[in-house]
Amino acid sequence: MTTPPSANPVRVFLVDDHALFRAGVKAELADLADDRIAVVGEAGSVGEAVVRIASDQPDVVLLDVHMPDGGGRAVLEQTHARYPGVVFLALSVSDAAEDVIAVIRAGARGYVTKTISGRELADAVVRVAAGDAVFSPRLAGFVLDAFSDRHVPAGVSDPELDLLSPREREVLKLLARGYAYKEIAAQLFISIKTVETHVSSVLRKTQKSNRYELSRWASDRRLV
Amino acid sequence: MSVPAGPDPSSPAGRPGVEASDDRPTAPIPTVRAARPTTGSGDDPSIADPGRGQGSAAAPIVERTPDGVPKLTRRRDGALLGGVAGGLADHLRVPATWVRATFVFLALISGAGILAYALLWIFVPQTPRLPAGEKAEPTRTGRSERRQALGIAAVGAALFLAAVGLGLEHVLGWVLGPLGLAAVGAAFIWREADDARRRRWRRSAAGLVAPGGSSWWRILGGCVLVIGGLAVFALGQLDFLAVRSALIAVLLTLVGVAIITVPWWLRLVRDLGDERRERVRERERAEIAAHLHDSVLQTLALIQRQAGDAREVQRLARSQERQLRTWLYGPAGYASPSGAGPAGPTGTLAGALAEAAGAVEDTYAMSVTPVVVGDAPMDEHLAALVAAAREAMVNAAKHAGVQEISVYAEVEDDTASIFVRDRGAGFDPTAVDPDRRGLAESIHGRMNRHGGSASVRSNPGEGTEVELTMRIRSAVETEDDPAAASGPDGTVGAAGRPGPSPRREDAHR
Numbered sequence: 001m002t003t004p005p006s007a008n009p010v011r012v013f014l015v016d017d018h019a020l021f022r023a024g025v026k027a028e029l030a031d032l033a034d035d036r037i038a039v040v041g042e043a044g045s046v047g048e049a050v051v052r053i054a055s056d057q058p059d060v061v062l063l064d065v066h067m068p069d070g071g072g073r074a075v076l077e078q079t080h081a082r083y084p085g086v087v088f089l090a091l092s093v094s095d096a097a098e099d100v101i102a103v104i105r106a107g108a109r110g111y112v113t114k115t116i117s118g119r120e121l122a123d124a125v126v127r128v129a130a131g132d133a134v135f136s137p138r139l140a141g142f143v144l145d146a147f148s149d150r151h152v153p154a155g156v157s158d159p160e161l162d163l164l165s166p167r168e169r170e171v172l173k174l175l176a177r178g179y180a181y182k183e184i185a186a187q188l189f190i191s192i193k194t195v196e197t198h199v200s201s202v203l204r205k206t207q208k209s210n211r212y213e214l215s216r217w218a219s220d221r222r223l224v
Numbered sequence: 225m226s227v228p229a230g231p232d233p234s235s236p237a238g239r240p241g242v243e244a245s246d247d248r249p250t251a252p253i254p255t256v257r258a259a260r261p262t263t264g265s266g267d268d269p270s271i272a273d274p275g276r277g278q279g280s281a282a283a284p285i286v287e288r289t290p291d292g293v294p295k296l297t298r299r300r301d302g303a304l305l306g307g308v309a310g311g312l313a314d315h316l317r318v319p320a321t322w323v324r325a326t327f328v329f330l331a332l333i334s335g336a337g338i339l340a341y342a343l344l345w346i347f348v349p350q351t352p353r354l355p356a357g358e359k360a361e362p363t364r365t366g367r368s369e370r371r372q373a374l375g376i377a378a379v380g381a382a383l384f385l386a387a388v389g390l391g392l393e394h395v396l397g398w399v400l401g402p403l404g405l406a407a408v409g410a411a412f413i414w415r416e417a418d419d420a421r422r423r424r425w426r427r428s429a430a431g432l433v434a435p436g437g438s439s440w441w442r443i444l445g446g447c448v449l450v451i452g453g454l455a456v457f458a459l460g461q462l463d464f465l466a467v468r469s470a471l472i473a474v475l476l477t478l479v480g481v482a483i484i485t486v487p488w489w490l491r492l493v494r495d496l497g498d499e500r501r502e503r504v505r506e507r508e509r510a511e512i513a514a515h516l517h518d519s520v521l522q523t524l525a526l527i528q529r530q531a532g533d534a535r536e537v538q539r540l541a542r543s544q545e546r547q548l549r550t551w552l553y554g555p556a557g558y559a560s561p562s563g564a565g566p567a568g569p570t571g572t573l574a575g576a577l578a579e580a581a582g583a584v585e586d587t588y589a590m591s592v593t594p595v596v597v598g599d600a601p602m603d604e605h606l607a608a609l610v611a612a613a614r615e616a617m618v619n620a621a622k623h624a625g626v627q628e629i630s631v632y633a634e635v636e637d638d639t640a641s642i643f644v645r646d647r648g649a650g651f652d653p654t655a656v657d658p659d660r661r662g663l664a665e666s667i668h669g670r671m672n673r674h675g676g677s678a679s680v681r682s683n684p685g686e687g688t689e690v691e692l693t694m695r696i697r698s699a700v701e702t703e704d705d706p707a708a709a710s711g712p713d714g715t716v717g718a719a720g721r722p723g724p725s726p727r728r729e730d731a732h733r
Contacts, residue, residue, distance in 0.1 A: 096553035115545075137630055141595035144634070176595045177643045177689070178630025 009035055010129040013058035014042040015049040015075060016091075017067040021114070025062065025091075028118035036126050046070055050078045053086060059129050063108065065092035065099050076106040089128045091121075097142045104143075104206050110134030132196050133203040140175035143206055164202060171198040297351040298344075304375035306345040346487060349494075376411060380404075403457050409449025410483050412442055450480045519547060539589040546582055573606050573640060574599045577633055580614040584629075588621035591628045598635030600696050608674040609640060609694040615666040616644040616690040624648020624688060638696045647687040653680050667692070 043049035299310035313320035330337030523544040574596040581592040626648040676694035
């Protein structure tokens with residue numbers, strides 16, 4: 001799943017209200033001596049992040065979910081539509097389903113928890129920069145969960161968008177079971193590229209889905 | 225990362241820490257207390273209970289706005305009438321005499337000053353009183369009361385002279401008689417409400433019904449004066465037009481009642497709101513502090529003492545993280561909308577699996593990450609399924625030689641499956657010695673006895689995956705049985721099983 005190392009490193013921007021955590025992530029990414037990645041800036045608040053992202057135009061934004069003034073979701077809402085070239089990867093200590101689904105629906109390309117190792121984080125950053133989606137097993141589980149109810153009232157939903165195809169479900173299930181993309185490809189007799197396509201389309205459906213159930217699920221938890 | 229916000233950050237439960245610095249600076253409290261050693265008397269609640277000292281009525285004597293300007297409050301000391309002019313002078317940082325002169329001048333412009341003064345008296349709160357024994361009060365209160373009485377008398381005399389000057393002598397008779405009496409009564413009540421309310425509201429809501437002995441008499445006296453004065457005034461009119469006068473009497477009584485009660489409900493609402501917010505915030509703070517003390521701090525202390533043992537540190541950190549996570553994000557967790565889930569997590573498959581995973585994590589010092597899609601209420605078959613999954617996790621922990629196990633469970637229609645996967649050493653399933661009871665008995669045997677199935681996929685060097693499948697019999701029954709279906713609450717999966725799930729979600733509200 002690794003993309004060929006490019007001459008231009010991925011320009012990463014950190015958003016987290018804990019300066020110590022930003023410093024830690026920066027140090028860890030630097031320690032990897034990974035020339036695929038360069039940290040180009042950081043911000044400690046929503047307002048600062050919006051301004052700096054607009055001026056810096058990084059490739060990938062590592063986004064904290066819980067911050068004062070609305071958190072990662074607020075940053076996404078204020079920048080995502082205006083700068084489609086900037087990719088967001090949520091990096092949070094929370095793996096509560098509502099946080100995960102909320103930022104994915106707001107446009108984040110992936111979601112990883114802060115216990116992730118530096119090496120995995122670097123891989124995830126490179127992957128989202130290449131247009132892929134990063135799904136942890138837990139995230140795959142949440143998405144499956146959100147889409148699993150088949151009792152959708154007629155007329156409310158767009159079936160084209162709203163339902164996961166059997167293949168996509170299969171891919172997600174294997175992801176949730178802790179398989180790597182390579183192993184999923186081997187298991188399903190498809191190429192890694194195809195696995196990535198399936199995962200990306202799942203992500204797109206999660207973001208675009210107007211599914212009755214998904215919004216109801218969110219409103220039940222007072223997300224919207 | 226900050227404190228994980230509840231879905232609605234403006235709710236009092238949402239962000240306990242943020243609103244702590246409301247508008248009451250806490251710093252001056254110690255100085256104020258030190259300066260007034262009269263606080264020994266036991267009947268002041270804010271002293272008897274040290275836990276509520278901060279921010280309650282034992283507030284600092286001068287509250288300040290963020291710019292450092294004293295907050296607009298009516299003076300308690302050195303007030304001639306209601307302390308409005310003095311307070312305004314403090315707020316604007318000009319001599320009180322100027323303010324008073326301005327009010328008098330404005331009063332000459334068709335009484336605008338009087339109206340402004342009255343409105344300010346109603347709406348501006350009085351400077352909070354220092355907690356002091358009631359016995360220490362009388363001299364101070366007596367002096368200020370005398371001063372206020374003089375002030376009111378002066379206003380009365382001025383009005384009288386003004387009336388005479390304007391040629392209104394014929395009205396003066398009944399204005400100064402019954403209406404003057406009523407005015408005195410109203411003044412009584414207003415003063416009482418002004419002064420006693422903080423003390424009283426602070427104690428309890430019961431204080432509203434039973435406001436201490438002397439206040440009772442003053443309030444009662446005030447009421448008698450107001451109503452009596454208005455009644456005499458109304459009766460005095462009976463000679464002319466009985467019907468209209470009766471109407472006037474009723475109206476005026478109502479006006480009197482309104483005058484009596486306005487300051488009370490106004491301040492009651494304000495004080496009770498403040499009080500409740502403060503109490504909720506305090507309780508919240510205490511609860512969080514207690515929980516962090518019991519959990520995170522203890523674990524951190526333990527970690528410091530065992531810093532050399534990496535494995536033990538990891539185990540402690542992991543179990544602490546899991547516990548805190550459950551407390552924050554769990555179904556009955558701090559951040560969940562309800563705050564307390566209807567049933568504990570143990571009643572469902574997800575809960576039981578999380579429990580088993582946690583136990584394996586703790587025992588073998590490794591990380592087990594369960595992902596659950598859908599959920600189902602526990603029964604004996606599912607208990608067997610979880611027990612078998614636990615055995616599979618233990619096997620992986622013991623033999624795979626890895627630090628991480630993935631556990632995935634899903635509930636679909638009437639089937640529950642659990643996958644336990646590691647990326648460890650792996651083995652050849654066909655070459656397992658038949659006397660190894662773990663796999664044969666705890667997993668295969670147990671699953672078969674309950675009508676489920678188990679399969680093990682493993683290759684040396686590629687890790688192992690154990691797949692366990694069990695039919696959910698109760699699910700079929702619960703779909704026809706609404707009472708049973710509304711019982712369990714989905715923990716991870718709100719949209720879990722197709723049948724009962726809408727009902728389950730209704731149970732959320």
